[in-house]
Amino acid sequence: MRILSGIQPTGRFHWGNYFGAIKQYIELQEQHDGYYFIADLHALTTVRDAAVLRGFVRDAALDVLALGLDPERATLFVQSHVPEVSELCWLLMTGTPLGLLERCHAYKDKKEKGLKADAGLFTYPVLMAADILAYDANWVPVGEDQVQHIEVCRDLARSFNAHYGEVFTQPEARVVQGASKVPGTDGEKMSKSYNNTLGLFEPPNELRKKIMRISTDSRPMEDPKDPETDHLYQLFRLFATAEQTEEMRAMYLKGGFGYGEVKKRLADAADQYLTPARVRREELENHPEKVDAILQAGAAKARDRARSVLQRAHKACGLG
Numbered sequence: 001m002r003i004l005s006g007i008q009p010t011g012r013f014h015w016g017n018y019f020g021a022i023k024q025y026i027e028l029q030e031q032h033d034g035y036y037f038i039a040d041l042h043a044l045t046t047v048r049d050a051a052v053l054r055g056f057v058r059d060a061a062l063d064v065l066a067l068g069l070d071p072e073r074a075t076l077f078v079q080s081h082v083p084e085v086s087e088l089c090w091l092l093m094t095g096t097p098l099g100l101l102e103r104c105h106a107y108k109d110k111k112e113k114g115l116k117a118d119a120g121l122f123t124y125p126v127l128m129a130a131d132i133l134a135y136d137a138n139w140v141p142v143g144e145d146q147v148q149h150i151e152v153c154r155d156l157a158r159s160f161n162a163h164y165g166e167v168f169t170q171p172e173a174r175v176v177q178g179a180s181k182v183p184g185t186d187g188e189k190m191s192k193s194y195n196n197t198l199g200l201f202e203p204p205n206e207l208r209k210k211i212m213r214i215s216t217d218s219r220p221m222e223d224p225k226d227p228e229t230d231h232l233y234q235l236f237r238l239f240a241t242a243e244q245t246e247e248m249r250a251m252y253l254k255g256g257f258g259y260g261e262v263k264k265r266l267a268d269a270a271d272q273y274l275t276p277a278r279v280r281r282e283e284l285e286n287h288p289e290k291v292d293a294i295l296q297a298g299a300a301k302a303r304d305r306a307r308s309v310l311q312r313a314h315k316a317c318g319l320g
C-alpha cells in the first residue's frame with residue numbers, strides 16, 4: 001500500500017498530532033511505502049512571517065524524525081518542494097463545485113466565528129486533494145478532523161475520473177480508534193487554536209505543571225467514576241501499557257481516589273514515553289546538514305512520482 005499524510009508547520013506538535021497521526025506514520029512505515037510531508041503551503045493560510053515559517057518547518061522535520069520516522073523506510077519532504085502538486089491543484093479546482101467547499105467544517109467554523117476567510121482557506125481542501133492524488137496514495141492516516149477533507153478528495157477524484165478516464169487512485173482515510181480525537185487540557189479536542197495543547201517536546205517541568213492543571217469534575221473522591229467519559233483517563237491510556245490501563249480502569253470504577261493521583265501517574269507515564277524522543281531530538285539538532293539532506297532526497301523521490309501523475313492528468317485533460 002502507498003501511504004501518504006501531511007502535517008502543518010504552524011507551531012510545535014502536540015499529543016493529538018502524535019497519537020492521531022504521527023504514530024500511525026511510524027507504524028505504517030514498517031510494511032508500506034510511506035510518503036509524509038510538512039505542509040508549508042497550507043501553513044501560509046495562518047503563518048505569514050517568513051522567518052517564523054522557516055523555523056516551524058525545521059522544527060517539524062526534527063520532531064517527526066526524533067519521534068521515529070525513518071528516512072530509510074519512508075519518504076519525508078516539504079510540500080512546496082514538489083511544485084507539481086500546486087499545478088495539480090489547479091486542474092482539480094476547475095472541476096470543484098463551490099458547494100462542496102462551502103460545506104467543509106474548517107472553513108465554515110472560521111466564517112461562523114466572524115474570522116476573515118480568504119481564497120486560500122476556502123480552497124484548502126483542494127490542495128489537500130492534490131497532495132494525496134499526486135502520489136497515487138491508497139491510505140491516508142489522519143485524525144478525525146481531517147476525514148471530511150479526505151471525503152472531498154475522494155469526490156474530486158471520482159468526478160475527474162468519470163469525466164476524463166481513470167487517472168487518479170481512490171484514497172481512504174485511516175483513523176485510530178481511541179486516538180482520532182485526543183482531548184486537550186479542557187476536555188475539548190486538543191488543538192493549537194483552542195490553546196489547550198500538551199506539547200511533545202515541552203520542557204518536562206512545564207509539561208508536568210500543565211498536566212497538573214488539566215480540568216476535572218468536582219465529584220467527591222469516594223464516588224466511582226466512568227473512565228470512558230473522562231478525558232484524563234483517555235490521555236493516560238495513550239501512554240500506559242495494557243496492564244497500567246486496566247489497573248487505572250479498575251481504580252475509576254471503584255472510586256476512592258483523587259484526580260491529583262491520576263495526573264501524577266499521567267505525568268510519569270508521559271515523561272517516560274517521551275524521553276527517548278527528546279534525547280534523539282537534541283542529537284539531531286546538532287546536525288542540521290543531515291536533516292537538509294533527508295528533506296532534499298525526500299523531495300527528489302516525491303517529485304518523480306508526482307511528475308508522472310501530473311503527466312497522466314495533463315494528457316487526460318488535453319494539455320501539453
Ligand code: TYM
Nearest residue numbers: 005006007008016017020021039131142143180181182190
Ligand atoms: P494538522 O497539521 O492540523 O494536523 C496534523 C495531523 O494531526 C491530527 N490531529 C489530531 N488527531 C487526533 N486528535 C487531535 N486532537 C488532533 N489534532 C490534530 C490531524 O487530524 C492530522 O492528521 N490539513 C492537514 C494537513 C494536510 C494533510 C494533507 C493531511 C495537508 N495536506 C494531505 C493528509 C493528507 C492539517 O491541517 O493537519
